[in-house]
Amino acid sequence: xxxxxEPLRVQSLNAHQLLxxxxxxxxxxxxxxxxxxxxxxxxxxxxxxxLDSTVAxxxxxxxxxxxxxxxxxxxxxxxxxxxxxxxxxxxxxxFRASPRQSDLIILAGRVSIKMAPIIRRLYDQMLxxxxxxxxxxxxxxxxxxxxxALVPADKFMPIDVHIPxxxxxxxxLMHGILKLRKMVQDDPDLGWRERYDAYGTEEVLDVGTxxxxxxxxxADPGAVVSTVPDDQPMRDIDGA
Amino acid sequence: xxxxxxxxxxxxxxxxxxxxxxxxxxxxxxGRGTLEIEPTHVRAVLERLRAAGYAFLASxxxxxxxxxxxxxxxxxxxxxxxxxDRITVKLRVATDAPEVESVTADWPTAxxxxxxxxxxxxxxxxxxPDLRRILMPEDYEGHPQRRDFPVGGEPVVFTYNERDALGPx
Numbered sequence: 359x360x361x362x363x364e365p366l367r368v369q370s371l372n373a374h375q376l377l378x379x380x381x382x383x384x385x386x387x388x389x390x391x392x393x394x395x396x397x398x399x400x401x402x403x404x405x406x407x408x409l410d411s412t413v414a415x416x417x418x419x420x421x422x423x424x425x426x427x428x429x430x431x432x433x434x435x436x437x438x439x440x441x442x443x444x445x446x447x448x449x450x451x452x453f454r455a456s457p458r459q460s461d462l463i464i465l466a467g468r469v470s471i472k473m474a475p476i477i478r479r480l481y482d483q484m485l486x487x488x489x490x491x492x493x494x495x496x497x498x499x500x501x502x503x504x505x506x507a508l509v510p511a512d513k514f515m516p517i518d519v520h521i522p523x524x525x526x527x528x529x530x531l532m533h534g535i536l537k538l539r540k541m542v543q544d545d546p547d548l549g550w551r552e553r554y555d556a557y558g559t560e561e562v563l564d565v566g567t568x569x570x571x572x573x574x575x576x577a578d579p580g581a582v583v584s585t586v587p588d589d590q591p592m593r594d595i596d597g598a
Numbered sequence: 599x600x601x602x603x604x605x606x607x608x609x610x611x612x613x614x615x616x617x618x619x620x621x622x623x624x625x626x627x628x629g630r631g632t633l634e635i636e637p638t639h640v641r642a643v644l645e646r647l648r649a650a651g652y653a654f655l656a657s658x659x660x661x662x663x664x665x666x667x668x669x670x671x672x673x674x675x676x677x678x679x680x681x682x683d684r685i686t687v688k689l690r691v692a693t694d695a696p697e698v699e700s701v702t703a704d705w706p707t708a709x710x711x712x713x714x715x716x717x718x719x720x721x722x723x724x725x726x727p728d729l730r731r732i733l734m735p736e737d738y739e740g741h742p743q744r745r746d747f748p749v750g751g752e753p754v755v756f757t758y759n760e761r762d763a764l765g766p767x
Contacts, residue, residue: 472735505749506742507734512760 411543417461417487418542421535424460424480425453428467431494431525435466438528438535445532448539457483462538464531465511468496474509481515482559489542491534492517495524516554600685605631608650608685616642632686637672637698640689644674644701652676652685655705660715664745668692670721674701691721700726718743 427435438445445451454460457480469477481490490511495501497511498520511517518541521534551557600608608631609621616639623634635643644655654677661671674687691698700723702709712723713732720741723729731738740747 471738472733506740506747 414543418539419449421450421462421489421539422452422454422460423450423462423464424457424484425455426463426466426480428465428469428473429496431466431496434525434528434531435464435493438531440528443528443532445535448536450535457481458485460484461488462491463488464491464493465497465517466493466525468500468503468508469511470507471509474514477511478514481556483561485560489518489538490515491538492520493531493534494526495522498522514554516551516556600631600683602626602631605633605685608647609633611650612643612646615646630684630686632688634688634690637689637691640674640687641699641701641704643687644676645704647676647685647687648704651678651680651683654679655701655707656684658708658711658715660719660721660743662719662743662745663690670696670719672698672715672721693720696721697724698722699724700729702726717741720744
């Protein structure tokens, strides 16, 4: 039996017809618009933008913060994710447990001298693009703990937004995150992170350049009872 | 608490056992008995107090008496858990030779507390099994809880002084 294939109607429409609103039925839309009517019709239905701003718009509405707190500010950070403030409204609710999955680090609390290199390492492990928020007085200006034990975050890593307060209320943190969202949408890269040598710091596994591992030797046929034929090496568990 | 008379009796026992100079002073203030002892006798005195019932070393503290000399002090808080009775043993050492014998061998709980006193005040405990800094980074210089240690730590970076703090950009 011969199957008769008809081309989809949408494929047969050209762009001119699509802009004029010709749909599959071809009957619901005004078929022929001309002049100012056509221009108005196009303006109502077509949006032009750049890829950069579209990507920035997507990024700025889906931050993945690092699940990480240093001190009392972390309590307010939890409440920001809670039902009253509910930053899930803006798409920031997915707190990731690994720096490799997150793109926003919120320094919620005081940074001690001993903790600073660890935090810098967490920041370095995050994949590009990444942003940092310094939450509270302690990690911006050391606040009431301005003594031998603490170090301000600006000393060792680039901070995009500082949120004052001791601790800041959840509204403040949300306001700061929204400021960061605005910053990401307007100008994702202000170019000042180079000062901290903070580009290209991701730790990437060196694959491909090293020689592949030699295939495991075939098992001794007498020693091991196996359903795998002996001339086939055992496959790696991830099937590489 | 031992009452004032009991404290004097305890001090007299210690003097008879360890020598007249073992206990320098006794203080009874607001129901709290304190023995101030010579630093060289610390292990023997604590052992005798343990035999007298104070078998639990509740805590070890460091003190800086600046500007009085000898400046550094170490306090041992002992607890008799049977009678719910406490006594404080104090000793003082000078900053130029801040050495005290460690009591970690007798009281294992003193291990980390002596490390903290070494970290914060610079009192060296002779015979401590692992006398390292416990809170500050290992390459830190100075002992930050001494009274003459500068209070302000890192200068805060603002826009007007960022070149001084972070170097040329």
